Structures are given as C-alpha cells and as structure tokens.
Amino acid sequence: MHDRSTLFAPARFGALPLANRIVMPPLTRSRALPDGRPGPSARRYYTQRASAGLIVSEGTAIMPEAVGNPDIPGLWTPEQVTAWKQVTDAVHEAGGTMVAQLWHTGRASHPSLQPGGKLPVAPSAIAISGTTFARDGRVPHVTPRALETEEIGGIVDRYGRAAENARAAGFDGVELHAANGYLIDQFLQDSANRRTDGYGGAVENRARLLREVLDTLTAAVGADRVGVRISPSSTFQDMADSAPVALFTHVLDALSPRGLAYLHLVEPGIVGDDSTAARRPADGIDSAWVRGRYPGRLIAAGGYGREQALRAVESGTVDAVAFGRAFIANPDLPDRLARDARLTEADRATFYGGDDHGYTDYPTLAEQPPAARG
Numbered sequence: 001m002h003d004r005s006t007l008f009a010p011a012r013f014g015a016l017p018l019a020n021r022i023v024m025p026p027l028t029r030s031r032a033l034p035d036g037r038p039g040p041s042a043r044r045y046y047t048q049r050a051s052a053g054l055i056v057s058e059g060t061a062i063m064p065e066a067v068g069n070p071d072i073p074g075l076w077t078p079e080q081v082t083a084w085k086q087v088t089d090a091v092h093e094a095g096g097t098m099v100a101q102l103w104h105t106g107r108a109s110h111p112s113l114q115p116g117g118k119l120p121v122a123p124s125a126i127a128i129s130g131t132t133f134a135r136d137g138r139v140p141h142v143t144p145r146a147l148e149t150e151e152i153g154g155i156v157d158r159y160g161r162a163a164e165n166a167r168a169a170g171f172d173g174v175e176l177h178a179a180n181g182y183l184i185d186q187f188l189q190d191s192a193n194r195r196t197d198g199y200g201g202a203v204e205n206r207a208r209l210l211r212e213v214l215d216t217l218t219a220a221v222g223a224d225r226v227g228v229r230i231s232p233s234s235t236f237q238d239m240a241d242s243a244p245v246a247l248f249t250h251v252l253d254a255l256s257p258r259g260l261a262y263l264h265l266v267e268p269g270i271v272g273d274d275s276t277a278a279r280r281p282a283d284g285i286d287s288a289w290v291r292g293r294y295p296g297r298l299i300a301a302g303g304y305g306r307e308q309a310l311r312a313v314e315s316g317t318v319d320a321v322a323f324g325r326a327f328i329a330n331p332d333l334p335d336r337l338a339r340d341a342r343l344t345e346a347d348r349a350t351f352y353g354g355d356d357h358g359y360t361d362y363p364t365l366a367e368q369p370p371a372a373r374g
C-alpha cells in the first residue's frame with residue numbers, strides 16, 4: 001500500500017530527503033557557458049527555487065556528443081564539476097535537495113552542435129521530421145548515424161562517469177533522462193529503433209540500453225540516488241511505438257526490483273515543453289496506470305495545477321508532483337501553493353537563452369506589489 005499524504009508533507013525517496021512533495025522538474029534554459037559550465041546566474045536561479053522538495057537540474061550532457069541544444073551545461077569536465085558545486089552548495093545551504101538530469105540527445109542533436117560538425121548518433125539512421133533549434137536558429141533535423149554495436153558500451157561508461165561527476169559536484173543523485181524522444185527513449189520505441197543486433201527488435205533488446213545505463217548509474221552512485229524519467233505517451237520528436245503498453249509494462253517490470261529513488265512520469269497530453277488542450281487523453285499511459293504496476297516512489301509531471309496536485313498526492317496516486325512552467329515563473333511556488341496564492345504566468349519568449357530577464361527576475365509573493373498577489 002502506498003501512504004496517503006499531502007503535497008506539503010516531507011518524504012524520503014530512496015536516499016533523497018524531500019521537504020515537501022513539490023518537485024521542480026528538469027527545465028532546459030540554454031544559458032550555460034560555451035564550455036558547458038552552468039552560467040553565472042544558475043546559482044541564484046536554483047537557490048531561489050530551493051524550497052522545492054526536490055530540484056531536478058536542467059538536462060545536463062554526459063559527453064560532448066550528447067549535446068543537442070545550444071548553451072546547455074555538461075558534466076564531463078573538472079571545470080563543469082567545480083562550477084556545479086557552487087550551485088549545489090548554495091541549494092543545500094538554502095535547505096534544498098538537488099539531482100542532476102543526465103542527458104544524451106541522440107538523433108535530436110545537429111551537426112552544428114557536435115564536435116567536429118559530425119552527424120549525431122542514434123539507434124537507427126532515421127531523421128526526426130521538421131526542424132530543431134540548433135546553433136544558428138531553426139534548421140531541419142538531419143538523418144543521424146546509426147551507432148555500431150561496439151560503440152554502445154562506451155556511451156554507457158560515459159553515463160557512469162557523468163554520475164560520478166554529479167556526486168563530486170555535490171548533487172544528491174541523478175535522474176536518467178529516458179523521456180521525450182532522446183537517446184534512451186529512441187532505443188526503447190520502435191519508431192526510432194530498427195536495429196537488428198542485441199539492442200533492437202524485441203522489447204527486452206530495446207530496453208537493453210536503459211538496463212545497462214541503470215546498472216552503471218547504480219554502481220556509480222547507488223540505486224537509492226538514481227531516478228528515471230519516462231514519457232510513454234509523448235509524441236514529441238516523432239516518438240511512437242507499435243505496442244506501447246507491452247513496451248512500458250516491460251520497462252516497469254525491469255525498473256521495479258531495482259530499489260531506485262524514484263520514477264518520474266511525464267503524463268499524456270504533454271508534448272515536450274508544452275501541453276495540448278486536453279490534459280488527460282483517455283488512452284494514454286498515465287500515473288494511475290503506472291501506479292498499479294510500479295511499487296516505488298512516483299513523481300508525475302505535466303499540466304498539473306494546485307487542485308489536481310493536491311488530489312493526486314492525497315489519493316495516493318502519486319508521491320509527488322512536478323510543476324515545470326509554474327516553477328520558471330514562481331520561485332516560491334511551494335509557499336504560493338500552500339497559501340493558494342495567485343501564480344505568475346511564465347513568459348515563453350524567455351524560456352531558452354538570453355540574460356537574467358525571465359530567469360532570475362520573477363518575484364516572490366513578498367516582492368510582488370500587493371495588487372498582484374491575488
């Protein structure tokens with residue numbers, strides 16, 4: 001039985017202490033330095049949000065070839081580790097808990113973001129349709145290069161090293177990004193994976209990379225400091241599977257015995273960084289479905305408002321709720337939710353890149369003029 005609690009009650013997710021059940025999910029802000037160090041205002045940005053029960057860092061590249069968006073941070077150099085340590089120290093001082101989201105973008109990357117201008121790598125040479133945001137703005141996706149079987153172990157090792165670096169950088173743990181059409185998700189779903197080796201075909205094979213990376217992360221930092229993010233029903237970046245229920249049943253069965261810190265589910269109806277009008281399509285793999293098949297701690301993300309979040313935790317459907325866009329615009333979100341205060345709307349124009357405007361200048365309730373407090 002899962003305990004019933006409230007959104008504001010503390011919890012332990014594996015080795016991670018949460019002051020409440022309100023999670024800041026990974027949010028790419030494209031404000032890192034050219035060498036992959038977090039930018040000069042990252043420390044302030046995350047510390048302002050340290051009242052979250054858990055902060056998951058913006059997607060952070062495990063190696064140069066993992067980078068797939070402009071100005072994202074990494075965890076593969078000593079300089080990056082040192083810079084992140086300043087962020088995590090400040091978050092801890094402010095009472096927060098913070099994990100690093102480990103990211104390899106696979107085919108979602110672009111040669112303009114790759115070392116030597118090479119093609120991005122993927123399970124199979126299948127391009128995402130449409131355009132991507134690359135070094136110089138919007139460009140069509142390229143057809144990626146299919147990884148040789150022998151190359152895959154090297155990538156798994158890089159995940160392990162990034163996890164060790166995350167701990168050295170003071171993060172309390174790591175979240176494996178296996179969602180939203182990036183590398184791990186590309187291996188999982190057969191619209192992107194047409195391999196004929198041990199990493200393609202049957203669901204057991206398509207989930208092999210996920211299992212191997214989790215083995216490595218667990219060896220590096222301990223299972224109770226590892227979370228995983230999945231988005232079974234997202235269609236972002238052309239993701240689709242011919243038998244999603246069978247695939248994700250297998251994935252949950254593979255995750256269940258591992259004693260992970262948590263599973264982080266992106267609810268149906270969320271496409272990347274946006275939600276469609278209908279929040280909960282009836283046929284999606286949602287938190288209620290996952291709850292019945294996964295015994296560990298469950299965080300749900302995607303389109304949650306205060307009332308739904310309160311209900312989801314109180315009913316025991318989830319253990320915590322992540323608020324993405326709301327955390328961008330409300331650094332003091334837990335306090336606002338506790339008071340049922342009005343939330344500031346996030347400005348999409350400043351989501352990715354730019355200066356501190358739309359980054360560290362969203363006010364707390366106390367800093368806001370009384371008329372706007374609602």
Ligand SMILES: Cc1cc2nc3c(=O)[nH]c(=O)nc-3n(C[C@H](O)[C@H](O)[C@H](O)COP(=O)(O)O)c2cc1C
Pocket residue numbers: 025026027028029058059101177179180229266270272273274275301302303304322323324325326351352
């Ligand atoms: C600006 C922006 C950047 C995002 N970056 C990431 C990311 O790096 N990794 C990830 O897994 N999800 C990312 N997401 C998705 C969010 O974590 C979250 O799932 C999504 O915003 C839905 O939650 P919401 O409705 O509460 O905003 C991003 C979303 C936004 C708005």
